[in-house]
Amino acid sequence: MAASFVSAGxxxxxSDFLALCYIAAFSLFIFGVRQGTHPTTARRGNMxxxxxxxxxxxxxxxTDVIGNWGIILTAIAAGAAVGWIASxxxxxxxMPQMVALYNGLGGGAVxxxxxxxxxxxxxHGELFDLNVFxxxxxxxxxxxxxFWGSNIAFGKLQGILxxxxxxxxxxxxxxxxxxxxxxxxxxxxxxxxxxxSEELFVACLIxxxxxxNFFVLPIGGADMPVVISLLNAFTGLAAAAAGFSLDNTxxxxxxTLVGSSGxxxxxxxxxxxxxxxxxILFAGFGGAxxxxxxATEERPHRSIGAQDAAIALAYADSVVIVPGYxxxxxxxxxxxxxxxxxxxRRGVEVRYAIHPVAGRMxxxxxxxxxxxxxxxxxxxxxxxxxxxxxxxxxxxVIGANDVTNPAAKEDPDSPIAGMPIIETHEARQVIxxxxxxxxxxxxxxxxxxxxxxxxxxxxxxxxxxxEITSELGEL
Amino acid sequence: xDLVDQLTIFVLAAFVGFEVISKVxxxxxxxxxxxxxxxxxxxxxxxxxxxxASDSLLTDVIGWIAxxxxxxxxxxxxxxxxxxxxxxxxxxxxxxxxSSASTPGSSSPREGSG
Numbered sequence: 001m002a003a004s005f006v007s008a009g010x011x012x013x014x015s016d017f018l019a020l021c022y023i024a025a026f027s028l029f030i031f032g033v034r035q036g037t038h039p040t041t042a043r044r045g046n047m048x049x050x051x052x053x054x055x056x057x058x059x060x061x062x063t064d065v066i067g068n069w070g071i072i073l074t075a076i077a078a079g080a081a082v083g084w085i086a087s088x089x090x091x092x093x094x095m096p097q098m099v100a101l102y103n104g105l106g107g108g109a110v111x112x113x114x115x116x117x118x119x120x121x122x123x124h125g126e127l128f129d130l131n132v133f134x135x136x137x138x139x140x141x142x143x144x145x146x147f148w149g150s151n152i153a154f155g156k157l158q159g160i161l162x163x164x165x166x167x168x169x170x171x172x173x174x175x176x177x178x179x180x181x182x183x184x185x186x187x188x189x190x191x192x193x194x195x196x197s198e199e200l201f202v203a204c205l206i207x208x209x210x211x212x213n214f215f216v217l218p219i220g221g222a223d224m225p226v227v228i229s230l231l232n233a234f235t236g237l238a239a240a241a242a243g244f245s246l247d248n249t250x251x252x253x254x255x256t257l258v259g260s261s262g263x264x265x266x267x268x269x270x271x272x273x274x275x276x277x278x279x280i281l282f283a284g285f286g287g288a289x290x291x292x293x294x295a296t297e298e299r300p301h302r303s304i305g306a307q308d309a310a311i312a313l314a315y316a317d318s319v320v321i322v323p324g325y326x327x328x329x330x331x332x333x334x335x336x337x338x339x340x341x342x343x344x345r346r347g348v349e350v351r352y353a354i355h356p357v358a359g360r361m362x363x364x365x366x367x368x369x370x371x372x373x374x375x376x377x378x379x380x381x382x383x384x385x386x387x388x389x390x391x392x393x394x395x396x397v398i399g400a401n402d403v404t405n406p407a408a409k410e411d412p413d414s415p416i417a418g419m420p421i422i423e424t425h426e427a428r429q430v431i432x433x434x435x436x437x438x439x440x441x442x443x444x445x446x447x448x449x450x451x452x453x454x455x456x457x458x459x460x461x462x463x464x465x466x467e468i469t470s471e472l473g474e475l
Numbered sequence: 476x477d478l479v480d481q482l483t484i485f486v487l488a489a490f491v492g493f494e495v496i497s498k499v500x501x502x503x504x505x506x507x508x509x510x511x512x513x514x515x516x517x518x519x520x521x522x523x524x525x526x527x528a529s530d531s532l533l534t535d536v537i538g539w540i541a542x543x544x545x546x547x548x549x550x551x552x553x554x555x556x557x558x559x560x561x562x563x564x565x566x567x568x569x570x571x572x573x574s575s576a577s578t579p580g581s582s583s584p585r586e587g588s589g
Contacts, residue, residue: 087554240517254517
């Protein structure tokens with residue numbers, strides 16, 4: 001796509017003009033993100049940011065330092081084709097791994113550019129100016145961590161790697177050693193800035209790659225919203241560092257913007273789990289089920305069929321649907337939306353309660369339900385829906401578990417104590433659609449399942465929603 | 476530009492970023508992430524600038540991969556964000572009863588209890 005700007009030719013542009021183009025580009029980035037604050041303007045905002053990118057790339061290609069057109073054109077053509085095909089084909093349920101993959105590619109690009117810069121300066125036999133060299137080292141290390149970490153996150157989300165925490169004893173120790181070694185090697189290169197060794201540079205690239213792998217492998221699937229946000233911030237900061245070394249304002253501002261966004265989302269996700277970022281990253285949560293799980297296997301619960309569920313829903317005045325990752329796994333968003341439509345046709349008020357960490361990335365459920373044409377005004381955030389729960393006739397939990405567990409509020413010894421939850425247990429009646437009673441990611445039993453007002457519908461989310469819809473039609 | 480000028484830009488951009496992004500509602504966090512993801516693909520500029528000075532096959536290969544990665548990141552990121560945001564645009568629904576489409580009070584934000 002960007003290849004079309006090549007027609008501007010290799011004319012020599014004065015550097016003030018280039019600087020002005022970069023100012024235009026980063027202004028459009030900021031304005032574009034600003035437009036993302038509302039669903040009706042967000043799409044235009046994205047196009048505005050893309051225009052900023054086109055201006056930055058076009059202006060850069062028009063400068064006279066650009067050479068090696070064969071490489072540039074083939075790489076851009078191949079990249080544009082792959083990006084276009086991948087983004088046209090990806091299913092909305094697979095969006096977390098798509099974002100992880102793109103994030104990793106950005107990080108990989110930063111690390112490789114840092115390596116190219118290193119070879120460029122070394123090839124000219126120049127002294128490595130520390131103002132340039134330190135940002136190069138930073139973007140090499142952080143870019144490489146981000147590339148490999150994101151690829152592991154992609155593998156976990158795609159199901160290529162186990163979702164559960166994978167760790168070996170002493171892993172934190174090894175990671176700490178790797179990090180210390182990396183810092184020591186970078187300091188050594190910076191001190192020897194007349195002729196730093198390229199072998200050491202490549203060794204750092206590899207050590208950072210190992211660190212990226214080891215760092216994400218122990219983190220379980222349900223913590224991925226935090227990991228993806230954090231790696232997003234990493235890539236942004238690495239890009240900003242590349243902007244320092246290349247003295248390029250568009251890169252500095254663009255990268256910093258991403259760093260801010262990733263940081264904000266990381267902190268928001270951690271708050272929504274009532275855990276510190278450090279705990280999420282280093283505790284290997286979910287590796288072993290908590291002790292309480294085994295003791296509580298034979299608790300009484302009430303199981304119902306789709307017909308009973310349909311009757312309960314049809315005669316309710318207000319229904320709140322609580323979607324979770326199970327909805328994404330079962331690709332049930334359309335079936336659930338049809339069920340809600342059928343209920344609304346019968347005069348039932350249907351809303352959706354969205355927990356901040358439902359799914360595998362921030363806002364995952366919102367995208368899935370938007371795909372199924374659910375009006376975004378019916379998607380209510382946790383803090384806004386909880387006061388309404390006691391007045392809700394039926395709460396339907398679809399593929400969610402830990403985010404509805406009342407133990408978070410009532411049992412101070414629970415591993416998830418203090419985590420904000422959707423208070424479905426306050427509703428008059430609860431229907432939980434789930435394939436089995438198996439515990440959720442936290443490895444603990446959900447007290448909600450055993451309450452008197454709770455009925456379990458043991459089916460997968462999509463099948464259950466479809467059956468309830470057809471039962472509703474027959475009532 | 477010297478380092479102090481660069482740091483000034485960096486710090487100001489960080490504040491602008493925090494201000495702008497903290498206003499994005501949770502509903503749009505996935506598209507936001509995907510869009511900022513595309514924006515960091517701006518590193519492709521670095522690849523374009525560095526490749527011109529390449530004088531060895533290895534640097535050519537590194538540069539090609541960097542530009543390829545960056546372009547996938549940019550093109551794929553913006554397109555997939557556009558696809559997602561297209562779904563948030565309200566579409567007319569001929570088969571839905573309009574009277575039930577508005578639920579009074581459902582969208583009024585309340586002060587949360589945390």
